[in-house]
Amino acid sequence: MFNQVPNISYSNIHGVLESIQPLDKVAISTKVGTLIPIYRVEDHGRKKLTPVKVDPLGRVKSLQLQDVTQVNTTVGEIPTEFITFYPSGNIRRVFPLNGKLSGYWSEDNEYNLAKIISIKTMVGTISVKPIYVHFYETGELKSITFWPKERVLINTRYGEIKIKTGISFYKSGRVKSFEPDSQISIETPIGNLLAYDPDPIGINGEKNSLSFNEEGDVITISTISSEVIVVDNKGMENIFTPDVQPSRCDDEIFIIKPLKIEFHGDEVIFKYGFKTIGKSKNNSEFIIKEFTSNKVQNCNLSSCSKSS
Template sequence: MSELLLPKYGKLEGVTYSETYADGSPKACALDKKNLISTPVGKLIPNYGAASARKREGISLEFFQSGNLKSISLEEPIEANTPLGVLSVERISFYEDGQIHRFFPLNGQINGYWSEEDEYKLATPIDFDLAIGTFSAKVISICFYKSGALKSLTLWPGERIELLSPDGLVNIRYGLSLYEDGSLKSFEPALPEPINTPIGIIIAYDSNAHGINADENSVSYDENGNLKSLVTLNSAISISTDNEKRIIKPLMKRGKIDPERFFPEPMKISFSGDKIEIAQDNVIIEDLKKTVVKAIILDDAVIKACGNCSECSHCG
């Protein structure tokens, strides 16, 4: 065992691993002895000791180069004061000047002995009363702006909520993000959703979406509620000029497990002023004032892609 002297937090005992920045200042450490450290939310005990079926073994504390605390994984869950009230948390990250950046109600490791389903069963639903809707859901993490305003929610896989978007009520999976004033910034559709765009209705859905965090999602809006971008499997884009007409639609690509099967690759469409950007293997940019661009709804690519559930996540 060794000790680590932190200029802003005092002495840590039982340090089994430490990492430093180029200037020698502490960056992260792991512990195998109980310590008590002062944090912006009170005195807390960082995670220490060997891993168990659920308990992680690894980094206990992270620091900014300034020496301020960046994150702490806790030995036991605590009831912490957050901008949403008092909530049970097992891991907290901070902005450099001390405000809560993100917290995790649970922080167990997922392995052969402790499954995602086991962890999910421990999760407790949290009640939210937002400008875009009221709901209760189990969340993996909650992110805040420095002001304390809610920035994003990352939902547990399998959780579904319904909220009001600029396109009406939408079903959401994985999560959502908000602007600081509480308006919707982005969300992940749980089902193919019809979205109004400058070129007509496009069916938004991303079969490759994941729930790592919900800071960015496949349907996004600007601060005024105007659509910025979306991802689609079920729509194509017709581009017409005086000389030609092209149809751009999601590419069919070989499956990663079964290369004999083909699956539609989600296509990202972005809007900025009078420009539309279509991103596939290549990026196509068109001026809506100079070119006739229209959305076309395809046959249901989601249904046509089904039949090999081990390879896709079309159904969420």
């Protein structure tokens, strides 16, 4: 298999084989064809990753490829520089590029090298520069994670929406979640809310602030512009709003953190700060108003105005 003795790494547990560094060209047979792991680095913009990683049973977990290779997937061929596998040998993720960011090689350098890939989905053809494409073990498209500069228009039951960061899908192909690029009005089980998280946590297309069940109903949403007044059957009011806090850098600058709401059956869960409060839809009235604060004007997590 190897023309030269490869560098082999073992884990500390019982000397189990963990990785292989080929010293010459070698072909590895996979379910998606024969692939050539990297054995020489001529491009200093590439990451110095272990070319071949295996699990304790010797099954290939990931391959860093010598050259960008067209890999056949359930959504078509994708140019691939790095690929990961499930224990079954089926594709987990494909990365069209896998560059090394440094003082000499920036995110812009890597982004400029990225190619647009078109993927047909139930919300239309998504043409985007992806960081990676993720699949379920059974082959269905699980998510697409975008480069930060990328924006995509999709067609939904709520209208045409521009999204960022990424999008995830159920096995059925229906949309599971996405990240709106700007504020949009979304119908929820308690009324219309303005959905938007200016600085969502997470860097992949699977953890988005706006998510849905398979029928397309909202199950999680983040808002910086809506407040919810909950009136219980005794007439008692609870008001839930986004959280306005002074900046850690300047007490005269305020930042706004989204109010996060989840819907589980008849229960509505409000999450803000470290508090989580549940309310029943059956025993409460929900009044939605525009959220305003004299402390902030056009303030979000990444850019804030001084208090008035």
